[in-house]
Every structure is written in structure tokens, then in C-alpha cells.
Amino acid sequence: xxxxxxxxxxVGPVANESLPQESRSDQEQAGQxxxxxxxxxxxxxxxxxxxxxxxxxNLAAIRQLLFEVADKIELHPHEFNLYWPYVDNVWVRQHxxxxxxxxxxxTDYYACxxxxxxxxxxxxxxxxxxxxxxxxxxxxxxxxxHMKLKVVRYEGGYESVTIAQLGYKTxxxxxxxxxxxxxxxxxxxxxxxxxxxxxxxxxxxxTVMSEDEGKLVAAGxxxxxxxxxxxxxxxxxxxHKEPLRVHEGYRYDHGNGIVRxxxxxxxxxxxxxxxxxxxxxxxxxxxxxxxxxxPLEDRAFLEPYLPxxxxxxxxxxxxxxxxxxxxxxxxxxxxxPGIQTHLSGPHSKAMTHFLRSRHDAILVGVRTxxxxxxxxxxxxxxxxxxxxxxxEGQPRPxxxxxxxxxxxxxxxxxxxxxxxGKGKAPWIIMAPxxxxxxxxxxxxxxxxxxxxxxxGSDNKWRLRWEAILKALAxxxxxxxxxxxxxxxxxxxxxxxxxxxxxxxxxxxAPTYLGRGGVTVSPAPSQDGFGRPQPVFRFKxxxxxxxxxDAVMCARMPGGEGPARSQTFEPPAVSRPVSFFxxxxxxxxxxxxxxxxxxxxxx
Numbered sequence: 001x002x003x004x005x006x007x008x009x010x011v012g013p014v015a016n017e018s019l020p021q022e023s024r025s026d027q028e029q030a031g032q033x034x035x036x037x038x039x040x041x042x043x044x045x046x047x048x049x050x051x052x053x054x055x056x057x058n059l060a061a062i063r064q065l066l067f068e069v070a071d072k073i074e075l076h077p078h079e080f081n082l083y084w085p086y087v088d089n090v091w092v093r094q095h096x097x098x099x100x101x102x103x104x105x106x107t108d109y110y111a112c113x114x115x116x117x118x119x120x121x122x123x124x125x126x127x128x129x130x131x132x133x134x135x136x137x138x139x140x141x142x143x144x145x146h147m148k149l150k151v152v153r154y155e156g157g158y159e160s161v162t163i164a165q166l167g168y169k170t171x172x173x174x175x176x177x178x179x180x181x182x183x184x185x186x187x188x189x190x191x192x193x194x195x196x197x198x199x200x201x202x203x204x205x206x207t208v209m210s211e212d213e214g215k216l217v218a219a220g221x222x223x224x225x226x227x228x229x230x231x232x233x234x235x236x237x238x239x240h241k242e243p244l245r246v247h248e249g250y251r252y253d254h255g256n257g258i259v260r261x262x263x264x265x266x267x268x269x270x271x272x273x274x275x276x277x278x279x280x281x282x283x284x285x286x287x288x289x290x291x292x293x294x295p296l297e298d299r300a301f302l303e304p305y306l307p308x309x310x311x312x313x314x315x316x317x318x319x320x321x322x323x324x325x326x327x328x329x330x331x332x333x334x335x336x337p338g339i340q341t342h343l344s345g346p347h348s349k350a351m352t353h354f355l356r357s358r359h360d361a362i363l364v365g366v367r368t369x370x371x372x373x374x375x376x377x378x379x380x381x382x383x384x385x386x387x388x389x390x391x392e393g394q395p396r397p398x399x400x401x402x403x404x405x406x407x408x409x410x411x412x413x414x415x416x417x418x419x420x421g422k423g424k425a426p427w428i429i430m431a432p433x434x435x436x437x438x439x440x441x442x443x444x445x446x447x448x449x450x451x452x453x454x455x456g457s458d459n460k461w462r463l464r465w466e467a468i469l470k471a472l473a474x475x476x477x478x479x480x481x482x483x484x485x486x487x488x489x490x491x492x493x494x495x496x497x498x499x500x501x502x503x504x505x506x507x508x509a510p511t512y513l514g515r516g517g518v519t520v521s522p523a524p525s526q527d528g529f530g531r532p533q534p535v536f537r538f539k540x541x542x543x544x545x546x547x548x549d550a551v552m553c554a555r556m557p558g559g560e561g562p563a564r565s566q567t568f569e570p571p572a573v574s575r576p577v578s579f580f581x582x583x584x585x586x587x588x589x590x591x592x593x594x595x596x597x598x599x600x601x602x
Contacts, residue, residue: 045194049208052191052215056082060218062389063087067176069149072164075390076421077153080161086220089113089183090176091149106153112172113179114144145173157410157425157447158418160390181223188221189232196233196244204246205229207258288422291386292350292379299354301544305503305553306358307479317470320479321500323492324355325520326507326549332517333486340372341517343509347547352483353380355505357393359481361427361472366401368485373413377423385422395481396424398472400488402431402463408444418447425449427475429468465497486518493522495536498556504538508550 056062065073066087075083090113097107148166153159188209195205206226209216216224246258253259307320326343327333334341344352356362356378368374376397379386383393397414399406406428408415417423425448430436432455441451452475454467472480482488492501525535538554545551 045190045197047187047190048194049191051187052209052219053212055215055219059083059086063218063220064176066090066163067172067179069147069163069165070169072162073390075161075163077159077161079390080163085186087185089185089220090179092116094148104154104156106155108151108153109166110149110151112145112147113183114174115146115148146170147172154448157415158421160448176220177222180220184224184228185220187219188224189228192229192232193236196229197236197240199242199244200247201244201258202226202229202233203252204244204250204258207250207260208247211260287381287387288379288385290379291381292353293381294350294354298351298544298546301542301551302351302355302505302553305505305555306355307502311478313473313478317473318466318500319360319469319473319477320502321469321492322355322359322479322481322503322505323489323501324352324481324505324507325484325489326352326509327520328509328511328513328517330512330514330517331520332513333484333489333520334371334518335513336516337486337518338367338371341513343511344507345509345547345549348507348509348549348551350380351546351551352507353378353383355481356380356395357383359395359479360477361396361398361480363398363400363480363482363488365485365488366399366406367487368483369399369401369406371485375413375417375423376426377414377417379422385420391424394423396477397426398480399426399428400463400468401428402434404428404430404434404436404440408440410443415447418449427452427472429454429463429471431463465492465500469500486520489520490522493520493535495525498536501556504552504554504556506552506554507546508552510548510550 062083063086066083067090091110092113092115094109094111097109099106147170150164150166152162152164154162191209192202192205195208196202200208203226206224206229209221209224209229216222246252250258250260306322311320313319325333326348328343332341333343357380362376364374364376376395377383377385378393378395380393382388384391385394408426410416410419414423414426418425425444427449428444428451430451430453432453434453436451444450452471454463454471469480482492491497522535525533527533536557538552539557541552541554543550543552
């Protein structure tokens with residue numbers, strides 16, 4: 001006998017059919033014997049069957065991410081509210097610590113459900129009302145898993161929810177499927193209750209929910225049973241005794257339970273078909289219009305020169321440094337100092353944003369910040385704010401501003417980007433002894449940024465690059481992409497600083513800007529006899545065309561970048577599209593139909 005046919009105590013007469021008389025009487029007797037429940041105690045469900053058949057993107061992968069919490073996860077509040085109920089069978093809130101003095105940070109502490117016991121037997125059980133059966137409880141000992149989380153909500157110039165392990169990093173002593181077997185998620189129980197409150201039999205609800213097994217498993221319902229549906233709706237049924245029915249297109253088949261009628265589309269198919277007409281177009285329709293795409297096959301050329309996904313700080317305390325810039329045929333960065341000049345074509349511009357997605361931070365000098373008012377974010381499809389989760393793939397902007405010349409306001413482009421949830425707030429590196437208005441400091445903190453004051457400088461009172469990079473490494477930055485401007489690039493190309501640079505990626509545009517521009521030209525070098533000589537020659541050089549532009553990847557003679565791979569295999573999960581690799585084919589198909597637009601500034 002099937003699970004759907006085991007009993008009929010939770011259903012009334014089926015449309016055009018009738019259940020066995022003994023089943024109905026059992027149901028009536030069970031209903032009469034239960035304690036009354038007031039309507040005010042029954043909370044209206046916020047989920048429907050559509051939430052099961054049209055789930056959030058990449059639900060299974062994100063559930064696994066929120067189960068493991070191997071690294072700190074930063075989400076937008078709406079993302080947390082959307083995905084967290086799918087793992088509330090794993091995490092139990094222990095207590096709320098409250099907010100800090102500013103009122104911006106609110107902290108909750110969670111522990112794995114298996115840390116505490118489910119039931120402590122008492123010497124004398126409390127008497128139950130006459131006729132009420134004793135509830136069977138599954139007793140589980142505590143201390144089976146000691147993983148704990150700290151969840152911090154921030155409400156300021158932007159809003160975020162940060163999830164991180166509490167104390168030393170550890171792992172669960174069980175897998176996610178174990179928790180799905182022990183307890184159902186709030187989402188599944190609300191969907192079940194919603195359907196029963198709409199007048200459907202629990203057996204029919206169970207049948208419909210089980211039709212799309214892949215989506216049910218992704219939502220944590222691999223071990224869902226009909227009893228779960230009945231339990232979810234029990235309180236409501238105590239107040240509502242009217243007969244229930246099966247879903248349209250289904251019927252009660254004695255001996256087989258609830259089955260779909262021949263030639264009828266399943267409810268799962270009907271709901272999905274009504275929601276998605278052309279999945280590739282729907283997928284991209286909710287992305288910002290300036291979203292960029294970069295083909296997967298072009299990434300293999302760049303990969304050997306990029307930091308590894310598990311990059312670590314070097315023994316010298318330095319991060320991986322990638323120096324990248326776009327130049328004209330006459331080695332110019334701009335037409336004149338202070339004038340923003342676009343050189344990269346659409347393809348190489350998308351490449352630049354892919355490079356940004358692969359670094360923890362992106363660094364520019366204050367002159368570039370003043371001249372270009374850049375967003376300093378990643379607009380690649382799959383990054384946070386562009387179809388991705390939280391701030392995944394968004395680098396931390398870093399601006400070298402020794403004297404505090406950069407006056408940030410809420411209208412500054414990088415700050416607007418933060419407010420829109422499409423990038424991170426900048427860190428501003430100051431010279432020793434610099435004094436800045438406290439209001440400016442507080443404003444930057446409000447948006448999630450900060451000022452970093454260095455303690456040392458060279459004999460010309462300039463910031464030392466080694467000190468800058470070590471300060472970033474101390475903040476947890478493992479890789480830095482340096483984009484300019486001219487002074488920054490020329491300094492790092494000098495022999496004195498070349499050992500700090502791991503790799504160089506240069507875009508050469510097919511244009512001349514003419515004299516008077518900002519050029520890339522390191523200070524001249526001389527041999528021991530005072531004769532001029534080349535400053536250096538790149539090593540491990542590779543070239544490739546990206547649209548009309550030519551891109552060179554190389555290493556500095558003294559650079560200590562990662563060893564060049566002889567062969568390259570794209571990683572199974574790459575940043576920032578950790579949860580969207582399944583859409584690559586749809587993306588490439590869409591690119592063939594829709595030409596790539598000319599992107600706005602940096």
C-alpha cells in the first residue's frame with residue numbers, strides 16, 4: 001500500500017468520490033478529542049506551492065553554503081530573509097545580544113540543532129486532558145555537533161547581514177541530509193499548511209509537492225512524509241471541519257492514493273510553465289542594464305596570471321599584486337592630466353571587470369579618483385548586485401590619498417554604488433600624521449568604509465609601497481588589483497618596486513592620443529658606465545586579441561607570482577559566479593542574439 005493510502009483520518013469527502021466510512025469516522029473522533037485551538041493562534045502562512053515549484057536561484061548550492069559557513073558570508077537583508085528559512089532546520093537561535101552603542105549593529109547567536117537535546121524525561125509527566133493521547137517524542141541527546149554562528153545585521157548607509165562561525169573554525173559532524181531527515185524546514189511546513197488551508201487534502205498536498213522531486217530535494221524535502229503535511233495543518237483543522245478536496249486534475253484512487261488524471265498536466269508543470277516562458281530571457285531580465293558578460297573560454301588565457309581562489313598571504317606578509325591598465329599605441333593613459341579617457345573596447349572592458357571579480361581589492365591613486373569619479377566595483381554577470389549573492393565577487397576599493405584630498409559625499413559614485421548594493425565602500429590610505437575632519441571619518445564608516453593611517457614613509461615623505469601592501473594584508477586582503485593612475489603605475493614598474501608585483505595585464509587600444517597625455521614610462525635606467533639601458537623586459541609573456549584590443553599578460557622580472565600552469569582547467573566553482581555556472585549556456589546563447597553594449601566609465 002502506498003504512503004498516500006495508509007489512512008484517511010485527515011481528509012473529508014473527495015470531489016465526485018467518497019472515502020471509506022471508517023476513515024471518516026476515525027477522523028471525526030480524532031478531531032473531537034483534540035484540545036481546542038483559537039483562531040488567533042494560527043499564523044497565516046507566507047509561502048504557497050508556487051514557492052516550491054519556482055524556488056530561489058541555485059537553492060541547493062546556497063543551502064549547502066549556509067550549512068557549511070566555511071568562510072564569512074555577507075548577504076543583503078532580503079537575501080537572508082529569502083534563504084535562511086531553508087536552513088532553519090539546521091540552525092537554532094540561542095540568544096540575541098542586542099545592538100551596539102551606535103544602534104547600527106544587531107547580533108544574534110545560533111548553534112547547530114544537534115548541540116542540544118530535544119527532550120529531557122521528567123520524573124512525573126504532566127497530566128494531559130482526558131481523552132488526549134500521549135504525544136510520542138523522539139528523544140535525542142545533545143552535544144552531537146558544536147558548530148556555532150554569529151549573525152550580525154548592519155543598518156547604516158547600506159544594509160547587510162554577515163554570517164560567520166563563532167570561535168575556531170570547525171565543521172559539522174554530520175551532513176545536510178541528516179538534518180533534512182531529522183527536521184523539516186519552515187518553508188516546507190508553511191507550503192503544506194497553505195495548501196491545506198486552501199481546502200486541499202493532506203494526501204493530495206503531499207502528492208503535488210512530491211511531483212517535482214528535484215525541486216523538493218533542493219528545498220530540503222527529500223524525507224518529506226504525508227504525516228508532515230498533516231502535522232503542519234493540524235491546528236487549523238481543529239477549527240475548520242469542512243470537507244477537503246483533491247487538487248484539480250487529480251483524483252482519489254482506492255489502493256493507490258491520490259493520482260493525476262490521465263492526460264492532465266501536473267500542477268508542478270502548470271505552475272512552472274505559467275511563471276517561466278523563456279528561461280534565458282527571464283534570467284537576464286532582472287539584471288541591471290549595464291551588466292557585463294565575459295565568455296568562459298576567454299578566461300583560460302588570463303587564469304595563470306591571476307591569484308588562486310585559495311590564495312594566501314606570502315611569507316613576507318604581502319598579497320598577490322596584479323598591475324593592470326589600458327594604454328594607447330603611444331603608451332598614453334589619458335589625453336591630459338585630470339581628463340577621463342576611455343580606451344578599452346567592450347570586450348576588454350568586460351575582461352577588466354572579470355579581473356576585478358578575482359581580486360579582494362582594487363587600488364587606484366587619488367588623482368584617478370578625483371578625475372574619473374569611478375564606481376570601483378565589478379559589473380560582471382554573477383557578481384553581487386548583478387545576479388550574484390550578497391557581495392560575492394565585489395572587490396574592496398582602496399584609494400591612496402596621503403593628504404586627504406578626496407572629499408567623499410553621498411553623491412560620490414562609489415558611495416552611490418554602495419547604497420545600491422552593487423559594491424563595497426572604499427578604504428582610504430593616509431600618510432603619517434594626516435589630520436581629517438571627524439565628520440568625514442564618520443560618514444565613511446556609516447557606509448562601511450574606513451581610513452587606514454600608515455606609520456612610515458620613505459626619505460622623500462612618500463608612502464612606501466611595501467607598507468601599503470602589508471597594511472592591506474593585515475586587513476585580510478589576499479590579492480590586490482592595481483589599476484592606476486600614471487604615478488602609481490610608473491612607480492610600480494620601477495626596478496625598486498618590481499619585486500612587489502606578481503603579474504601585469506596590459507590592454508593596448510588601436511589608437512594614438514598624441515603628445516601631452518599621461519604616459520606609462522618608468523624612470524630611465526643606466527648601466528655601470530652611465531650609459532642608458534632598458535629598464536627591464538617582461539617575462540612569461542602571452543598575447544591575445546579581445547575585440548579590437550590586444551591584451552598582454554606577463555610577469556615582472558623580480559615578481560614572485562604563482563607558478564605558471566602548463567595546462568589550465570577552469571575550476572568547478574569560479575568566482576564570482578559560484579552559484580551561476582549552470583547558466584553559462586543560456587548566457588552564451590543570449591550573447592549571440594543581443595550585441596554587447598558600450599559600457600559607461602570605469
